[in-house]
Amino acid sequence: MSTPFYVSPQQAMADRAEYARKGIARGRSVVVLQYADGVVFVAENPSRALHKVSEIYDRIAFAAVGKYNEFENLRIGGVRYADLRGYTYDREDVTARGLANTYAQTLGAIFSSAGEKPYEVELLVAEVGATPEDDQIYRLPHDGSIVDEHGSVAVGGNADQISSYLDQHHRDGMTLGEALKLAVESLSRDNNGGERTLTAEQLEVAVLDRKRPQQRKFKRVLGRQLARLLESDGAAATSAGESEGESEEGSESEE
Amino acid sequence: MDFLSEHSPELLPGNRPLPPVQGAIEAPHGTTIVAATFPGGVVLAGDRRATMGNVIAQRDIEKVFPADEYSAVGIAGTAGLAVEMVKLFQLELEHYEKVEGAQLSLEGKANRLSTMIRSNLGMAMQGLAVVPLFAGYDIDREKGRIFSYDVTGGRSEERNYAATGSGSVFARSALKKLFRDDFSENDAATAVVQALYDAADDDSATGGPDMGRRIYPIVTVINDEGFKKLTEDEVSEVVRAVHERRMEQPDGPRAGLL
Numbered sequence: 001m002s003t004p005f006y007v008s009p010q011q012a013m014a015d016r017a018e019y020a021r022k023g024i025a026r027g028r029s030v031v032v033l034q035y036a037d038g039v040v041f042v043a044e045n046p047s048r049a050l051h052k053v054s055e056i057y058d059r060i061a062f063a064a065v066g067k068y069n070e071f072e073n074l075r076i077g078g079v080r081y082a083d084l085r086g087y088t089y090d091r092e093d094v095t096a097r098g099l100a101n102t103y104a105q106t107l108g109a110i111f112s113s114a115g116e117k118p119y120e121v122e123l124l125v126a127e128v129g130a131t132p133e134d135d136q137i138y139r140l141p142h143d144g145s146i147v148d149e150h151g152s153v154a155v156g157g158n159a160d161q162i163s164s165y166l167d168q169h170h171r172d173g174m175t176l177g178e179a180l181k182l183a184v185e186s187l188s189r190d191n192n193g194g195e196r197t198l199t200a201e202q203l204e205v206a207v208l209d210r211k212r213p214q215q216r217k218f219k220r221v222l223g224r225q226l227a228r229l230l231e232s233d234g235a236a237a238t239s240a241g242e243s244e245g246e247s248e249e250g251s252e253s254e255e
Numbered sequence: 256m257d258f259l260s261e262h263s264p265e266l267l268p269g270n271r272p273l274p275p276v277q278g279a280i281e282a283p284h285g286t287t288i289v290a291a292t293f294p295g296g297v298v299l300a301g302d303r304r305a306t307m308g309n310v311i312a313q314r315d316i317e318k319v320f321p322a323d324e325y326s327a328v329g330i331a332g333t334a335g336l337a338v339e340m341v342k343l344f345q346l347e348l349e350h351y352e353k354v355e356g357a358q359l360s361l362e363g364k365a366n367r368l369s370t371m372i373r374s375n376l377g378m379a380m381q382g383l384a385v386v387p388l389f390a391g392y393d394i395d396r397e398k399g400r401i402f403s404y405d406v407t408g409g410r411s412e413e414r415n416y417a418a419t420g421s422g423s424v425f426a427r428s429a430l431k432k433l434f435r436d437d438f439s440e441n442d443a444a445t446a447v448v449q450a451l452y453d454a455a456d457d458d459s460a461t462g463g464p465d466m467g468r469r470i471y472p473i474v475t476v477i478n479d480e481g482f483k484k485l486t487e488d489e490v491s492e493v494v495r496a497v498h499e500r501r502m503e504q505p506d507g508p509r510a511g512l513l
Contacts, residue, residue, distance in 0.1 A: 055353055079353045080258060087259075087346050088266060216349075 020142035023120025029156035035179035042183035055218035065156035066121035096127030108144020128208035287422035288329030293438035296478030297399025304462030326391030331420030373408030422454030422461035
């Protein structure tokens with residue numbers, strides 16, 4: 001009878017982490033930014049049908065990178081968790097913290113169980129509060145840890161580079177237009193410092209808007225509205241001197 | 256709902272054991288709900304009274320709820336069970352929308368509600384029936400539609416107007432005489448308030464507008480912009496206009512003889 005090779009637990013875990021990280025790094029990135037009226041999610045995603053950003057509950061949304069089938073599974077689990085919580089107790093009792101904890105448990109269990117392959121996903125869970133100070137953003141890496149984030153966060157492809165760019169340029173109290181512009185700028189920088197241009201068709205944008213009158217604060221920014229927001233940003237960025245056109249478009253973008 | 260029945264069946268209305276009882280159970284009942292369509296939408300309204308036997312259990316109960324953005328449910332029957340049913344219905348529509356990324360069709364929603372009423376049949380046999388009225392705006396057909404139900408979950412689509420609950424006989428007759436095809440939103444709101452007034456006139460379990468306490472019927476409108484509940488000021492304006500005319504003509508507007 002042959003004995004299996006001995007692999008130290010450290011090595012086994014390192015291998016699994018490496019495997020998951022590589023899977024995640026292959027995908028395109030998602031960034032999440034706080035702005036004055038809420039939280040904006042921007043993903044590079046040419047597909048209209050397969051979403052990377054989705055609603056979980058009234059004030060909570062979810063974004064993910066990695067393997068679609070794996071994070072879709074987690075998303076549906078999250079919606080079920082939230083709806084069940086809200087039905088059993090009250091809508092107020094569904095919180096991003098609780099959801100993030102559940103996700104962390106699930107991801108952690110999968111990561112350390114030897115029978116299963118680790119999930120190649122990284123999740124973001126955000127909740128919009130009554131004021132910007134009450135906003136919460138959690139990042140959940142593949143191994144089941146939770147990172148509490150503030151201001152801006154990026155996951156996916158070259159997350160490190162994008163994060164550092166966002167850290168340098170993000171400030172509190174940005175308008176939606178400004179935040180969106182910064183997000184697109186950060187996403188369009190690639191590894192070797194070059195720049196690509198991202199059009200509205202290549203982007204998936206959604207917001208958790210605390211000013212929205214409905215109970216459900218999640219809203220996708222689509223088609224014309226998105227194009228208008230991006231366009232007004234472009235005008236504001238390139239032609240700072242033309243105050244007339246700028247203010248006009250600026251007021252439009254605040255709708 | 257399928258997930259719920261697997262995961263925590265005790266939360267579903269249909270899965271509770273029923274104690275054997277003699278006669279009817281005393282529990283608060285809601286009474287009259289009316290709906291009327293107008294070009295571009297539908298109005299759904301309900302009175303504010305809940306009764307328990309011959310006692311008024313509550314004067315200001317709300318019996319009309321949004322089901323989702325483009326539909327609403329008005330409930331008549333056992334208040335406690337009905338409110339739970341609506342809560343579960345709302346949850347189901349929202350859950351479907353989030354998981355599938357698309358809304359159910361209006362027919363789909365109406366069928367779903369039908370199944371939920373049917374699951375309550377055991378309770379209905381013991382006198383705890385729930386009979387809702389479902390109204391919504393059909394985005395594909397671009398018009399308002401009304402569905403009524405019986406206790407067994409039988410679903411039927413109503414043309415133009417409908418009513419349910421103990422005062423429904425009177426409300427429906429009133430609407431029959433008042434309804435016009437070319438109603439504006441405001442006309443439709445006035446017509447349903449008139450119908451509720453007539454129902455309260457002849458049915459002791461239906462509450463009329465309470466001018467002293469400023470308790471007015473709940474009136475909701477669903478059109479292509481979605482669900483909207485008229486504010487207290489908006490409803491009070493309609494109710495006052497109706498009330499003032501009734502001071503002169505207690506039986507309401509007269510229809511032509513031929």
